[in-house]
Amino acid sequence: MPIYEYQPIKSGCSYCGQGFDVLQKISDQPLQSCPKCGGEVRRAISRFSACVTEPAPEAASLDTKLNDYEAEGKWSHAAELADKAGWQERAMDNYKKAGYNF
Numbered sequence: 001m002p003i004y005e006y007q008p009i010k011s012g013c014s015y016c017g018q019g020f021d022v023l024q025k026i027s028d029q030p031l032q033s034c035p036k037c038g039g040e041v042r043r044a045i046s047r048f049s050a051c052v053t054e055p056a057p058e059a060a061s062l063d064t065k066l067n068d069y070e071a072e073g074k075w076s077h078a079a080e081l082a083d084k085a086g087w088q089e090r091a092m093d094n095y096k097k098a099g100y101n102f
């Protein structure tokens with residue numbers, strides 16, 4: 001789920017005055033007002049929108065394939081796949097098992 005950043009339109013309270021983050025589904029309606037003071041807020045460009053996205057539909061099958069590679073000890077294949085899927089930690093883990101040193 002993406003994290004959205006909100007900012008007060010006028011002067012906010014101690015909660016919204018500096019802006020605040022809300023974890024929302026993409027399908028959720030944006031907040032219109034601060035949950036604490038009820039002041040009007042607007043959604044700012046999320047700082048995390050570039051890296052926090054909904055999982056791609058193929059993520060499940062990628063995961064299955066990755067598990068296969070790992071089960072078979074094909075570490076470099078697994079690492080490449082994990083890398084492509086954006087699973088950095090898992091990619092690093094597999095690269096290490098494949099004998100790469102970072």
Ligand SMILES: [Zn+2]
Nearest residue numbers: 013016034037
């Ligand atoms: Zn407020």
